[in-house]
Amino acid sequence: MSDDPQLAHCTARIGTVLRGKWRIDSLIGVGGMAAVYEATHRIGRRCAIKILHPEIAVSKELRARFEQEALAVNQLGHPAAVNVIDIDTSEDGSPFLVMELLDGESLGKRAHGSGGIEERELLRIVSTVLEVLDVAHGLGIVHRDIKPDNLFLTSSGGVKVLDFGIARMKQGGSNVRTRIGAMLGTIPYMSPEQIAGGQIDGRADIFAVGATMFRVLTKRHVHEGSTESELLIKMATQPAPALRTVAPSVSPEVGAIVDRALAFDLSRRYPTARAMREDIERVLGANAAHHTSASVSIRAEVSSPISVDGPTMAAPALGQSMQAPMVVSAPPQPAAASPQAGSNSTLLIIGVIGSFVVAVCLAAVFFVVRSPDSAEDTRESAGDDTSQEDKADGGPRTVATSSNTSTPSSTAAPSSTRRPVPNGKYRLLIKDGKYPFCVTSKLKKAYPVRTNDEGVKVCSGTPEGPIPIDDLKAYHPSEFQWE
Structure with missing residues (x-):
């Protein structure tokens, strides 16, 4: 090390x-463009000072x-x-x-x-990073060098x-351009379009976030050479x-998120940092009681500058279409069992006729019992049609968080005072361990779970208004109904 000039x-x-005014106390680290020091101001304030190397400082472009960097931050x-507290030039002409x-x-x-780092902790870290990128992209700033370091x-x-320092800025910056031979970024985390030198946008940062998660979860890079x-x-x-072909222990939900972030085809990648963050928050929320209100308020503050195409889902399995929204479909009504004609025996024929008669009787009883529920379905449908949140959605209900929806009607009771109705009308449908919905008995109706402005997860769009999910029991598609 001492031989390094x-x-x-x-x-x-x-x-x-x-x-x-700034006394250099110790060397924190040295990079390709600059060295970082710990320093103390003459009034006693401690800080970090990043000084451009003299040989780099001679380049107007690199300066x-x-x-x-200061302008972007x-x-x-x-x-x-x-x-960034200050920007200046040292006595030897090096900017710092x-x-x-x-x-x-x-x-x-x-x-x-x-x-x-545990999987859940990584999701929490990446969620914050995406929050920063959401703001940056809204201002036309693309970081271009997201990586673990x-x-x-x-x-x-x-x-x-x-x-x-190498962020691309649409306006207000120095219009620094990449020259041939001066590639900006770190190769293992660069998107295909960034390496090709083409026009890039925020999706290049999304790819880098996916590559960072891939690196942490698998202990290797996306590609190695x-x-x-x-x-x-x-x-x-x-x-x-695909992430889980390299690290099978990673959960399917996280694997799907990383795979979509790393999509080679831009049209299949997450369209915005916010869209990716919503999927991550959805996975985090599936096992957490609540989110902090600060996280929700920050998202609300930065939502307006970004144009989001609509609620997004975690990437489907490889080979599936990513365009159709995920919906909850009611399982088919159980059909009556019919004996298979395995022989021409007279007894089997009589058995078939007997079974048919029993099936007709059961069907009649089923429709007689089911008919009182039709009025309830009508009421639920009417409530859905007039729901303010559904009007804001403008289409079929999909899994989404509150940052993509309009503010609920002011006439609705505060969500924090809502509780599940006494008759246990709603339960949480867990589909493959993810994306919870609130459903009614027999899966007649399904409502998405969202996080409200107070950070409480609620059944959204129900005729009764937002209902907290804390006390709702789990419900699986294998169950046909509950008592």
Whole structure:
């Protein structure tokens, strides 16, 4: 290490003072473009200072890209984006950024440590990252270098997105462009269109998020090659392998989310960061009692700048269509059993006739018993047609979270005071362990589960209004009805 001239130059700064106010205390790390130091302001404030290498600073393009980081982060104003306090130039002409000093470690370091990261914890981290990207994309900012080392986990349990230095900005930036031979990004996490040098949008960041999750969950990259050229060709031409073919222990729900994020075809990838975050929150919510109200309020604040095509679902299994929304279908009514004619025996013929008579009688009894319920179905349908949330949806009910729906009618009672009706009218339908619906007996009606503004998960669109799901019993398609 002592033979490295760049490291020696960076280490030599320790103990010096920048612009008469920032004392360099220690070297945190050295990257390809800059070195990061721990420093103390003359009034005692501790911070991190990122100084561009002198050989990089001679390039106007790279200087502009470095300065763009401060502009991008300040435009975001998001608490999960590292805060840039100041920007200046050192006495030797090297630009530097003054940033908040973080205590913790990167996602990459945590994931490959002895403890690793559990699946649920990874979902929580990625949900925050997608929240930041949702805001950035709404402002026309594409990060372009999401990877485990640029996601920082603070000792207090927070998440910070680092290094917006190569972000592409639609407006207000330096219009830094990629030149041939100056590829921006980290190859194992770059989308095919980004490697090809084509026009990119927020979906390139979504791919990088998927590649980051793939790396953490499988301990390998999406594609691997013995040389950089081999890796570039694979990333640009080959679809990612299905996650669970590499790591079978990963849950199907998480596997589907990662697979859709890594879709080679742009039209099959998540259209927005928010759409991917909704699926992640849905998986997290399936096993959690509630979400924090802060998370919900942040999502509401950043919802307006982004245009979302509609509620999204986690990616279906490979080879299935991704266009049709998931709906709950009522199972077919059980048909009466008919004996198979295995011989020409007279006894079997008599048995067939007898069974037919019994079936006719049972059918008559069934329709007599079922007829009183038809009025209830009519009332439920009428309630559905007039539901404010259903009008906002504008179509069939699908699984969605509250951030994609209009605000419920002000005449509805607060969701926190709603409780399941005494007769146990609703239960939670668990389909393959995911995507809960509230259903009535015999699966006559199904209502999506959403999270309201207070962070409470409720049956949405019911004639009675939003009903909290906390006390509802589970119901499986194998059950035909309940008492």
